[in-house]
Amino acid sequence: MYHAKEAGKNSCHLFDTEQDKFKRSRQDRYLRIEQALDNQEFRLYYQPKVDLRQGTVIGAEALIRWQHPERGLLPPVDFLPLIEDDDLIKLIGDWVIESALQQMETWQAAGFAIPVSVNIAARQLQAPEFIEKLKAILYLHPEVAHRLELEILETAALEDVVKSSRVIDECRQLGIRFALDDFGTGYSSLTYLKRLPAETIKIDQSFVREILNDSHNLVIVRSVIGLARSFQREVIAEGVETVEHGRFLIQLGCDRAQGFGIAKPMPGDAFADWARQWQAPAEWRTISDIKWDETVYPLLIAEVAHRSWVEQLAFALEHDQAPPHRRVHDYRQCQFGQWLASEGAGFCKRLPAFQAIEAPHRRLHRIADAIDICWRDGKTGEARALLPGLLATRDEVLAILHQLQIESSAQPLVHT
DSSP: OOOHTTOSOOOOOOOOHHHHOOOOOOHHHHHHHHHHHHHHOOEEEEEEETTTTTEEEEEEEEEEEEETTEEEOOOOOGGGTTTTSSTTTHHHHHHHHHHHHHHHHHHHHHHHEEEEEEEHHHHTTTTTTTTHHHHHHHTOOTGGGGGGEEEEHHEEEEEHHHHHHHHHHHHTTTOOOOEEEEETOOOOOHHHHHHHHOEEEEEEEEHTTTTTTOOHHEEEEEEHHHHHTTOOOEEEEEOOOSSSHHHHHHHHOOOESSSSSOOEEEEHHHHHHHHHHHOHHHHHHHTTOOOOOOGGHHHHHHHHHHHHHHHHHHHHHHOOOOSSSSOOOOOTTHHHHHHHGGGGGGGTTTTTHHHHHHHHHHHHHHHHHHHHHHHHTTHHHHHHHHHHHHHHHHHHHHHHHHHHHHHHHHHHOOOO
């Protein structure tokens, strides 16, 4: 009735029961989030940022959690999307900044001082009062204010590039650093990167997680690292879930990272003890003094390609599926085989690992070809019987590839 009246005379408006139920549910959830802020139910957890080469903790990212009385600890995806277009997101954002600064003061009093970054929503960043409110909060925490870093989503910054750039510049005058978060997921361009004066670029975790198995993601990560270098920006990778992820990043020239493979987000009172005890894995320490350059890139591509190819073949066999579309089983015709025979490999042909890799590489392709033939001839049992040999040979090839990477980049790194 009210909608019909608002629309003017001689009109009607149909009542939608489901839509009304949805709106009421959304409003109830919104009010509950507002109540949670008043009841101090939100918590900050901290995920470490580390230097992979140096084996040191260089900072932390503050991540909000909701300690719900009935549902337990809730991640931000369970509640922030409901308010991202509402002014309540600004109030929660203010609370996050204030709480992070308080935690830094607590750490500093205990002799532990590191930078902390917090995420800023688009609505908060674009708010006219943002700078003045930030100044007021920083004024209350003068001893740690310079260690605060703000992270903004690439997509949020691009909503209004001119205004975002101005806000970033004003924050920098206050001693606040900025990071461009989830880089590569929005409308990344050289023009935007030039106009957004953020000191740090964060490579989105969706790319980093797949660099071990997808050469396209490896290419993207390498490109972002090169882009950051060209613009003289720092770069940090999210999504490090295994030791191998960290190893690849070191070899690609990205020394800073965070992710579950390093540590999950933890309460502030547990963070300092973890940071004091943390040590980089031996695999990272072993290669930390090597000066990696572009010569290693074809070998990383080869490692990813062969790991992915064999995993797809093994998955197909284990799940009674036909092998993937027929691959190049002639070892001389695969991309790595062509590289081995090319002039581009000339610089490492004298290396011991280069001499050792041809035989297992040829054997790997031969076993894969035999599996493919058996399967297509209906000899599925014989095909599966060859799988252990395929996996063992793959591991041998990957191990020699890694050794070849080390031998081809043996020039020591000069620390400055």
